[in-house]
Amino acid sequence: MKNEFVWMLGVATIVVAGLAGAAAPDKAVQQAAATKANELCSACHGPGGNSISPTFPRLAGQKEQYLENQLKAFRSRTRAEPDAHDFMWGIAAPLDDTMIAGLAYYYSTQPPARGIPGDPALIARGKDLFDKGVASKPLPPCATCHGKNGEVVGEWPRLAGQHAAYIVKQITVIQSLLRAAPVMHGIVKEMNRAEMEAVAAFLQSQ
Amino acid sequence: MATHRLSSLWLIVAAGVLGLISPPSAQAVPSYARQTGQQCIACHVSFPELTPYGRYFKLTGYTIGQRQSLPFAMMGQASVTKTQNNGPDNDVTARDGNPVFSGASVFLAGKATDNIGAFVQWSYDHQEGHSALDNADIRIVGKYSGAGAKEPDLIYGATLHNNPTVQDVWNSTPAFGYPYTSSSLAVAPSVSTLIDGGLAQQVAGMGGYFFWKKAIYGELSFYRTADGAFSALRAGQDTATAGGVSRLSGYNPYWRLAYNHEWGPNSVMVGTYGMIVKKLPDNTIPDTATDKFTDTALDAQYQYITDPHTFTAQATYIHEKQDWDASFPTGGIGAGPTPGLASTNLNTIKAKATYYYQRKYGATLAYISTTGTADPNLYTFSPTGSPDSTAYVAELNYVPVQNVRVMLQYTNYTKFDGASTNYDGNGRNAKDNNTLFLNLWVAF
Numbered sequence: 113m114k115n116e117f118v119w120m121l122g123v124a125t126i127v128v129a130g131l132a133g134a135a136a137p138d139k140a141v142q143q144a145a146a147t148k149a150n151e152l153c154s155a156c157h158g159p160g161g162n163s164i165s166p167t168f169p170r171l172a173g174q175k176e177q178y179l180e181n182q183l184k185a186f187r188s189r190t191r192a193e194p195d196a197h198d199f200m201w202g203i204a205a206p207l208d209d210t211m212i213a214g215l216a217y218y219y220s221t222q223p224p225a226r227g228i229p230g231d232p233a234l235i236a237r238g239k240d241l242f243d244k245g246v247a248s249k250p251l252p253p254c255a256t257c258h259g260k261n262g263e264v265v266g267e268w269p270r271l272a273g274q275h276a277a278y279i280v281k282q283i284t285v286i287q288s289l290l291r292a293a294p295v296m297h298g299i300v301k302e303m304n305r306a307e308m309e310a311v312a313a314f315l316q317s318q
Numbered sequence: 319m320a321t322h323r324l325s326s327l328w329l330i331v332a333a334g335v336l337g338l339i340s341p342p343s344a345q346a347v348p349s350y351a352r353q354t355g356q357q358c359i360a361c362h363v364s365f366p367e368l369t370p371y372g373r374y375f376k377l378t379g380y381t382i383g384q385r386q387s388l389p390f391a392m393m394g395q396a397s398v399t400k401t402q403n404n405g406p407d408n409d410v411t412a413r414d415g416n417p418v419f420s421g422a423s424v425f426l427a428g429k430a431t432d433n434i435g436a437f438v439q440w441s442y443d444h445q446e447g448h449s450a451l452d453n454a455d456i457r458i459v460g461k462y463s464g465a466g467a468k469e470p471d472l473i474y475g476a477t478l479h480n481n482p483t484v485q486d487v488w489n490s491t492p493a494f495g496y497p498y499t500s501s502s503l504a505v506a507p508s509v510s511t512l513i514d515g516g517l518a519q520q521v522a523g524m525g526g527y528f529f530w531k532k533a534i535y536g537e538l539s540f541y542r543t544a545d546g547a548f549s550a551l552r553a554g555q556d557t558a559t560a561g562g563v564s565r566l567s568g569y570n571p572y573w574r575l576a577y578n579h580e581w582g583p584n585s586v587m588v589g590t591y592g593m594i595v596k597k598l599p600d601n602t603i604p605d606t607a608t609d610k611f612t613d614t615a616l617d618a619q620y621q622y623i624t625d626p627h628t629f630t631a632q633a634t635y636i637h638e639k640q641d642w643d644a645s646f647p648t649g650g651i652g653a654g655p656t657p658g659l660a661s662t663n664l665n666t667i668k669a670k671a672t673y674y675y676q677r678k679y680g681a682t683l684a685y686i687s688t689t690g691t692a693d694p695n696l697y698t699f700s701p702t703g704s705p706d707s708t709a710y711v712a713e714l715n716y717v718p719v720q721n722v723r724v725m726l727q728y729t730n731y732t733k734f735d736g737a738s739t740n741y742d743g744n745g746r747n748a749k750d751n752n753t754l755f756l757n758l759w760v761a762f
Binding site for chain 2: 151165201
């Protein structure tokens, strides 16, 4: 009961913080960010952040604060899994805070593409895991933070519609501490491959 | 002002390399990686094969990232070549079975402005003992996005380069096609089509291209002799000896049309390319009549790129019609060819498939074949007069870090210069040229 209270309090705090989010950047910043997204980011992340290749995450509709945090983490090299190092450090290095805020706003306001369907049985198993967690493991219901069907709650990332391969890779690198995410590491540290793939298939389908 | 000074410096350095003055010492990191801050695998499956993002980088003129004041990189190779039968005097392949420093390259590669960028390679061939300009491609590019577009609708540009297809972004075309690296010491088949390396580093190519909605690529370029103002594009080549370089008549057209489609981790391209070339039979004798070469090619590429599995395949078919309009009626001009027929054909097929695990452990299988009209007067090296050669290639790669590649390559010839057995009239068989090639490639 105490644990549930702590979870709910945490989520409520984050939701309030999220609702009180920063004002939209001014028009010039929005325009500069849209141009940057068009001419550079779209090469991998697709038009409006709806990427085609699962190597690159879908960014459309992602939480603004989360995007800003991640771009700053790439820039400061505190997010350091291999793909971050290989692809994003260099891209983020020249971005100033204003451009980062503009890009975060741009992608957070883009309409996400529809989910990608998959194996119904795998998706059903993934939904069950996502909604209920695994009682025998330190794996609480994912929906508590990531929202119903992986849609946005608070500052945690939107997962709905994300590429399954990308989700599995992120859980893997968080589990192996290649990507520093202390809270998530504690949650996924005992997640096995089959559980990852099921949850990822469910989220990708949303 | 600082920007202006940097721009000037870049141009001076570019002029220095193209103008044959000694380039400054290289920096310690491949220049594109330094410019973008990204690692090799962002653009390459394995050098030089490009990923979709690598193609975008090239199509946009090597301009992504931050301009470097000294955009240099270096590449070095060391190898061992072992030929199955190195002949009675052990001299078919020089230094057979011994480690050699194969050669090295300096790259001037990077953006000059947001719209201008270059790839210029200067290579030293240890076997030949001299250096020369290798591949070069300088671009001016632009992008167009319609109202509300969230990615460029159109990428367009102009290119100045020195090797037909070096400007192409798919690795099914010859210049950056397979084999990506092969032994410079081993003997190789004598005949290939003109577009398949026959004009490399000898001509000036200039043209325009577009890439529409990541779907349709079109290009029209023209090639001329790289003399006069264009002579820097063949710097270091042998222009004085007959057969040293090609001399073309006027501006010779090259076309390229390709359809590209990407879905999930997959990308596919099907296309056509080709050129019509009027070539003087002897490059040391100007103003003669010309022979005409019409190369028409089909090509395709498929890539599946994920972590940890990457699979790629390329194939091309090249048909060359050779009209000996100058050499046949005259019986040959200077040291040029002496065909016994007015017209002959060549057909080349290349196909390869590659698998990489974790972009670290790779295996490739390839088939390479050139066949054509037999003409003992034209192909004087062959008792049968046939130009036919067929090879199967198997290759293993190990990429311990992204700028180092260890390669073991085996080439198996079933036909060489016209025959499987006794192809030279002295009892040498095609399989005697089978080659095992161990190569260490380092870029920094």
